[in-house]
Amino acid sequence: xxxxxxxxxxxxxxxxxxxxxxCLPVTLPEVIGELDKISIPxxxxxxxxxxxxxxxxxxxxxxxxxxRLKIIxxxxxxxxxxxxxxxxxxxxxxxxxxxxADGQDDPREVEPMLRQxxxxxxxxxxxRRTRRDNSVRRIPSRIANWLIGKSTGVKIHxxxxxxxxxxxxxxxxxxxxxxxxxxxxILVSQRGGVISEHVVNHRPRLAGVAxxxxxxxxxxxxxxxxxxxxxxxxxxxxxxxxxxxxxFLLSSIVSGFLAVSLKVWGDRDFVExxxxxxxxxxAMFSITTLLSGxxxxxxxxxxxxxxxPPYRVGERVGF
Numbered sequence: 001x002x003x004x005x006x007x008x009x010x011x012x013x014x015x016x017x018x019x020x021x022x023c024l025p026v027t028l029p030e031v032i033g034e035l036d037k038i039s040i041p042x043x044x045x046x047x048x049x050x051x052x053x054x055x056x057x058x059x060x061x062x063x064x065x066x067x068r069l070k071i072i073x074x075x076x077x078x079x080x081x082x083x084x085x086x087x088x089x090x091x092x093x094x095x096x097x098x099x100x101a102d103g104q105d106d107p108r109e110v111e112p113m114l115r116q117x118x119x120x121x122x123x124x125x126x127x128r129r130t131r132r133d134n135s136v137r138r139i140p141s142r143i144a145n146w147l148i149g150k151s152t153g154v155k156i157h158x159x160x161x162x163x164x165x166x167x168x169x170x171x172x173x174x175x176x177x178x179x180x181x182x183x184x185x186i187l188v189s190q191r192g193g194v195i196s197e198h199v200v201n202h203r204p205r206l207a208g209v210a211x212x213x214x215x216x217x218x219x220x221x222x223x224x225x226x227x228x229x230x231x232x233x234x235x236x237x238x239x240x241x242x243x244x245x246x247x248f249l250l251s252s253i254v255s256g257f258l259a260v261s262l263k264v265w266g267d268r269d270f271v272e273x274x275x276x277x278x279x280x281x282x283a284m285f286s287i288t289t290l291l292s293g294x295x296x297x298x299x300x301x302x303x304x305x306x307x308x309p310p311y312r313v314g315e316r317v318g319f
Contacts, residue, residue, distance in 0.1 A: 009041045011041070011094075013044045014045045014088055014096065014098050015047065034107035049079065056071075063318065070090070071318060076312075102205050123188040125198070126158065127157045132202050145158060152186050159182045
Protein backbone atom coordinates (compact mmCIF):
# COMPACT_ATOMS: atom_id res chain seq x y z
CA UNK A 1 0.00 0.00 0.00
CA UNK A 2 1.42 3.38 -1.03
CA UNK A 3 1.93 5.69 2.01
CA UNK A 4 -0.41 8.68 2.14
CA UNK A 5 1.62 11.88 1.66
CA UNK A 6 -1.38 14.23 1.90
CA UNK A 7 -1.66 14.09 5.72
CA UNK A 8 -0.13 17.03 7.59
CA UNK A 9 3.17 15.80 9.10
CA UNK A 10 3.68 15.91 12.85
CA UNK A 11 7.27 14.70 12.62
CA UNK A 12 9.82 16.11 10.18
CA UNK A 13 13.20 14.42 9.72
CA UNK A 14 15.96 16.37 7.97
CA UNK A 15 18.82 14.42 6.40
CA UNK A 16 21.79 16.34 4.90
CA UNK A 17 23.51 14.39 2.14
CA UNK A 18 26.83 14.84 0.35
CA UNK A 19 28.18 12.03 -1.84
CA UNK A 20 26.54 9.13 0.01
CA UNK A 21 25.61 6.90 -2.94
CA UNK A 22 26.97 3.81 -1.16
CA CYS A 23 24.97 4.44 2.03
CA LEU A 24 21.62 5.85 0.85
CA PRO A 25 20.11 2.65 -0.61
CA VAL A 26 20.39 1.12 2.88
CA THR A 27 20.14 3.99 5.35
CA LEU A 28 17.17 5.87 3.92
CA PRO A 29 14.81 2.85 3.66
CA GLU A 30 15.89 1.90 7.20
CA VAL A 31 15.00 5.37 8.48
CA ILE A 32 11.61 5.25 6.76
CA GLY A 33 10.90 1.77 8.14
CA GLU A 34 11.74 2.74 11.73
CA LEU A 35 9.72 5.95 11.56
CA ASP A 36 6.72 4.02 10.27
CA LYS A 37 6.73 2.06 13.53
CA ILE A 38 6.05 5.28 15.46
CA SER A 39 2.71 5.56 13.65
CA ILE A 40 2.44 9.33 13.42
CA PRO A 41 2.26 11.41 10.21
CA UNK A 42 5.78 12.24 9.08
CA UNK A 43 7.92 13.63 6.30
CA UNK A 44 11.57 13.11 5.47
CA UNK A 45 13.42 16.04 3.90
CA UNK A 46 16.59 14.93 2.14
CA UNK A 47 18.88 17.84 1.30
CA UNK A 48 21.44 16.99 -1.38
CA UNK A 49 24.36 19.33 -0.73
CA UNK A 50 25.65 19.44 -4.31
CA UNK A 51 26.66 15.77 -4.51
CA UNK A 52 28.84 14.84 -7.48
CA UNK A 53 27.91 11.14 -7.36
CA UNK A 54 24.54 9.45 -7.91
CA UNK A 55 23.02 10.43 -4.55
CA UNK A 56 20.35 12.63 -6.13
CA UNK A 57 19.33 9.89 -8.57
CA UNK A 58 18.96 7.42 -5.70
CA UNK A 59 16.79 9.91 -3.80
CA UNK A 60 14.47 10.27 -6.79
CA UNK A 61 14.17 6.48 -7.06
CA UNK A 62 13.21 6.15 -3.39
CA UNK A 63 10.73 9.02 -3.68
CA UNK A 64 9.00 7.24 -6.57
CA UNK A 65 8.02 4.59 -4.00
CA UNK A 66 7.28 6.90 -1.06
CA UNK A 67 6.14 10.48 -1.61
CA ARG A 68 6.66 11.35 2.04
CA LEU A 69 10.28 11.78 1.01
CA LYS A 70 10.87 15.35 -0.12
CA ILE A 71 14.04 16.45 -1.87
CA ILE A 72 15.99 19.69 -1.88
CA UNK A 73 19.06 19.80 -4.10
CA UNK A 74 21.67 22.55 -4.02
CA UNK A 75 23.38 23.88 -7.12
CA UNK A 76 26.75 23.20 -5.50
CA UNK A 77 28.25 22.10 -2.19
CA UNK A 78 27.54 24.70 0.52
CA UNK A 79 28.17 22.71 3.70
CA UNK A 80 26.24 20.84 6.34
CA UNK A 81 24.95 23.92 8.19
CA UNK A 82 23.30 25.29 5.04
CA UNK A 83 21.84 21.87 4.20
CA UNK A 84 20.34 21.61 7.68
CA UNK A 85 19.08 25.19 7.51
CA UNK A 86 17.29 24.54 4.20
CA UNK A 87 15.68 21.39 5.56
CA UNK A 88 14.62 22.93 8.87
CA UNK A 89 13.18 25.97 7.12
CA UNK A 90 11.09 23.73 4.86
CA UNK A 91 9.90 21.38 7.62
CA UNK A 92 6.27 21.69 8.70
CA UNK A 93 6.17 19.15 11.55
CA UNK A 94 5.70 20.10 15.18
CA UNK A 95 8.79 18.04 15.99
CA UNK A 96 11.95 18.17 13.87
CA UNK A 97 14.82 15.68 13.93
CA UNK A 98 18.17 15.76 12.16
CA UNK A 99 19.94 12.55 11.21
CA UNK A 100 23.04 11.82 9.14
CA ALA A 101 22.95 9.68 6.00
CA ASP A 102 26.05 7.56 6.68
CA GLY A 103 24.28 4.98 8.85
CA GLN A 104 26.08 5.86 12.09
CA ASP A 105 22.93 7.38 13.62
CA ASP A 106 20.50 4.64 14.66
CA PRO A 107 16.94 5.66 13.61
CA ARG A 108 15.50 3.47 16.40
CA GLU A 109 16.61 6.20 18.81
CA VAL A 110 14.12 8.68 17.33
CA GLU A 111 11.15 7.20 19.21
CA PRO A 112 12.54 7.56 22.79
CA MET A 113 13.86 11.03 21.96
CA LEU A 114 10.45 12.00 20.56
CA ARG A 115 8.82 10.87 23.82
CA GLN A 116 11.00 13.35 25.72
CA UNK A 117 9.83 16.14 23.44
CA UNK A 118 6.21 15.09 23.88
CA UNK A 119 6.71 15.20 27.66
CA UNK A 120 7.74 18.85 27.50
CA UNK A 121 11.41 19.04 26.56
CA UNK A 122 12.31 21.60 23.87
CA UNK A 123 15.55 20.03 22.63
CA UNK A 124 16.97 16.52 22.95
CA UNK A 125 20.61 16.02 22.00
CA UNK A 126 21.98 12.62 21.06
CA UNK A 127 24.96 11.49 23.12
CA ARG A 128 27.35 9.03 21.47
CA ARG A 129 28.71 7.72 24.76
CA THR A 130 30.36 4.78 22.96
CA ARG A 131 31.63 6.03 19.63
CA ARG A 132 32.39 3.79 16.66
CA ASP A 133 35.00 5.87 14.89
CA ASN A 134 38.75 6.37 15.23
CA SER A 135 40.64 8.36 17.84
CA VAL A 136 41.59 11.02 15.27
CA ARG A 137 37.93 12.06 15.32
CA ARG A 138 37.09 11.22 18.95
CA ILE A 139 39.83 13.13 20.77
CA PRO A 140 39.32 16.53 19.06
CA SER A 141 35.56 16.06 19.48
CA ARG A 142 35.89 15.54 23.23
CA ILE A 143 38.10 18.60 23.54
CA ALA A 144 35.61 20.67 21.53
CA ASN A 145 32.67 19.44 23.64
CA TRP A 146 34.48 20.37 26.85
CA LEU A 147 35.52 23.75 25.49
CA ILE A 148 32.03 24.63 24.23
CA GLY A 149 30.39 23.60 27.51
CA LYS A 150 32.95 25.48 29.58
CA SER A 151 32.69 28.63 27.48
CA THR A 152 28.91 28.82 27.18
CA GLY A 153 27.64 27.18 30.36
CA VAL A 154 25.41 24.86 28.27
CA LYS A 155 26.89 21.54 29.36
CA ILE A 156 25.94 18.57 27.23
CA HIS A 157 28.27 15.71 26.37
CA UNK A 158 28.08 15.63 22.58
CA UNK A 159 27.58 18.75 20.47
CA UNK A 160 28.60 16.99 17.27
CA UNK A 161 26.09 14.14 17.23
CA UNK A 162 24.03 14.25 14.03
CA UNK A 163 20.91 12.90 15.77
CA UNK A 164 19.03 15.74 17.44
CA UNK A 165 15.36 16.48 18.04
CA UNK A 166 13.54 19.68 18.93
CA UNK A 167 10.24 21.50 18.83
CA UNK A 168 9.94 23.55 15.67
CA UNK A 169 9.05 26.79 17.45
CA UNK A 170 12.26 26.94 19.50
CA UNK A 171 14.35 27.65 16.40
CA UNK A 172 12.10 30.08 14.60
CA UNK A 173 14.08 32.94 13.03
CA UNK A 174 17.41 31.22 13.74
CA UNK A 175 20.02 31.62 10.99
CA UNK A 176 22.50 28.73 10.71
CA UNK A 177 25.74 29.98 9.18
CA UNK A 178 29.25 28.50 9.25
CA UNK A 179 29.45 25.56 11.68
CA UNK A 180 26.55 26.87 13.79
CA UNK A 181 24.59 23.60 13.48
CA UNK A 182 26.85 22.38 16.30
CA UNK A 183 25.63 25.27 18.45
CA UNK A 184 21.91 24.46 18.24
CA UNK A 185 21.69 23.62 21.97
CA ILE A 186 23.23 27.00 22.77
CA LEU A 187 20.77 28.83 20.54
CA VAL A 188 17.87 26.96 22.18
CA SER A 189 19.23 27.78 25.64
CA GLN A 190 19.46 31.44 24.63
CA ARG A 191 15.69 31.34 24.04
CA GLY A 192 14.96 29.75 27.39
CA GLY A 193 14.39 26.24 26.01
CA VAL A 194 14.57 23.10 28.17
CA ILE A 195 17.41 20.83 26.98
CA SER A 196 18.01 17.15 27.70
CA GLU A 197 20.25 14.35 26.43
CA HIS A 198 19.66 10.79 25.28
CA VAL A 199 22.37 8.16 25.01
CA VAL A 200 22.21 6.82 21.46
CA ASN A 201 23.54 3.74 19.76
CA HIS A 202 26.42 4.89 17.57
CA ARG A 203 27.30 2.53 14.73
CA PRO A 204 30.30 2.19 12.38
CA ARG A 205 30.01 4.07 9.11
CA LEU A 206 28.20 1.88 6.61
CA ALA A 207 30.39 2.78 3.61
CA GLY A 208 32.43 5.62 2.13
CA VAL A 209 34.48 8.12 4.09
CA ALA A 210 33.67 10.91 6.53
CA UNK A 211 33.12 14.26 4.81
CA UNK A 212 34.09 16.40 7.79
CA UNK A 213 37.50 16.19 9.44
CA UNK A 214 39.98 18.22 11.49
CA UNK A 215 40.17 20.94 8.83
CA UNK A 216 36.93 22.48 10.12
CA UNK A 217 38.27 22.89 13.70
CA UNK A 218 39.22 26.59 13.25
CA UNK A 219 35.72 27.34 11.92
CA UNK A 220 34.14 25.57 14.89
CA UNK A 221 36.25 27.62 17.31
CA UNK A 222 35.34 30.85 15.50
CA UNK A 223 31.65 29.99 15.71
CA UNK A 224 32.09 29.19 19.40
CA UNK A 225 33.19 32.79 19.96
CA UNK A 226 30.13 34.01 18.08
CA UNK A 227 27.81 31.66 19.99
CA UNK A 228 29.19 32.84 23.33
CA UNK A 229 28.70 36.44 22.30
CA UNK A 230 25.13 35.79 21.14
CA UNK A 231 24.31 33.84 24.30
CA UNK A 232 25.58 36.39 26.77
CA UNK A 233 25.60 39.79 25.09
CA UNK A 234 23.16 39.98 22.18
CA UNK A 235 20.49 41.83 24.17
CA UNK A 236 23.00 43.95 26.11
CA UNK A 237 26.06 44.51 23.91
CA UNK A 238 27.05 47.68 25.78
CA UNK A 239 27.81 45.54 28.85
CA UNK A 240 30.29 43.62 26.72
CA UNK A 241 31.80 46.60 24.95
CA UNK A 242 31.78 48.66 28.16
CA UNK A 243 34.15 46.22 29.84
CA UNK A 244 36.70 46.79 27.09
CA UNK A 245 36.18 50.52 27.25
CA UNK A 246 36.91 50.59 30.99
CA UNK A 247 40.05 48.50 30.64
CA PHE A 248 41.32 50.65 27.78
CA LEU A 249 40.50 53.80 29.76
CA LEU A 250 42.45 52.43 32.70
CA SER A 251 45.35 51.60 30.40
CA SER A 252 45.26 55.11 28.96
CA ILE A 253 45.30 56.72 32.43
CA VAL A 254 48.16 54.53 33.67
CA SER A 255 50.30 54.99 30.54
CA GLY A 256 49.59 58.73 30.54
CA PHE A 257 50.60 58.99 34.19
CA LEU A 258 53.83 57.12 33.49
CA ALA A 259 54.59 59.33 30.50
CA VAL A 260 54.06 62.49 32.59
CA SER A 261 56.18 61.00 35.37
CA LEU A 262 59.04 60.61 32.95
CA LYS A 263 58.76 64.31 32.17
CA VAL A 264 58.44 65.55 35.76
CA TRP A 265 60.71 63.20 37.69
CA GLY A 266 62.74 61.55 34.95
CA ASP A 267 65.40 62.77 32.59
CA ARG A 268 63.51 61.91 29.39
CA ASP A 269 61.45 64.36 27.38
CA PHE A 270 57.63 63.78 27.31
CA VAL A 271 57.59 63.82 23.51
CA GLU A 272 60.44 61.32 23.24
CA UNK A 273 58.68 58.69 25.33
CA UNK A 274 56.97 56.04 23.15
CA UNK A 275 55.00 54.68 26.09
CA UNK A 276 51.84 56.67 25.56
CA UNK A 277 51.69 56.16 21.79
CA UNK A 278 52.36 52.42 22.10
CA UNK A 279 49.56 52.08 24.63
CA UNK A 280 47.09 54.10 22.58
CA UNK A 281 47.81 52.36 19.28
CA UNK A 282 47.76 48.86 20.83
CA ALA A 283 44.41 49.55 22.44
CA MET A 284 43.02 51.05 19.22
CA PHE A 285 44.07 48.12 17.04
CA SER A 286 42.82 45.55 19.53
CA ILE A 287 39.38 47.00 20.04
CA THR A 288 38.93 47.86 16.36
CA THR A 289 39.71 44.31 15.27
CA LEU A 290 37.45 42.70 17.83
CA LEU A 291 34.48 45.00 17.37
CA SER A 292 34.79 44.88 13.60
CA GLY A 293 34.59 41.08 13.67
CA UNK A 294 31.52 41.04 15.90
CA UNK A 295 29.83 43.83 13.96
CA UNK A 296 30.50 42.03 10.68
CA UNK A 297 28.98 38.83 12.11
CA UNK A 298 25.79 40.61 13.10
CA UNK A 299 25.60 42.45 9.77
CA UNK A 300 25.95 39.16 7.85
CA UNK A 301 23.09 37.64 9.84
CA UNK A 302 20.87 40.63 9.19
CA UNK A 303 21.80 40.56 5.51
CA UNK A 304 20.89 36.91 5.05
CA UNK A 305 17.58 37.40 6.85
CA UNK A 306 16.68 40.22 4.48
CA UNK A 307 18.28 39.03 1.25
CA UNK A 308 17.63 35.32 1.71
CA PRO A 309 19.81 32.33 2.66
CA PRO A 310 23.44 31.98 1.53
CA TYR A 311 22.69 28.80 -0.46
CA ARG A 312 20.98 28.37 -3.84
CA VAL A 313 18.46 25.61 -4.41
CA GLY A 314 18.45 23.97 -7.84
CA GLU A 315 15.41 21.74 -7.32
CA ARG A 316 12.64 21.14 -4.80
CA VAL A 317 10.59 17.95 -5.10
CA GLY A 318 7.46 17.16 -3.10
CA PHE A 319 6.80 20.54 -1.50
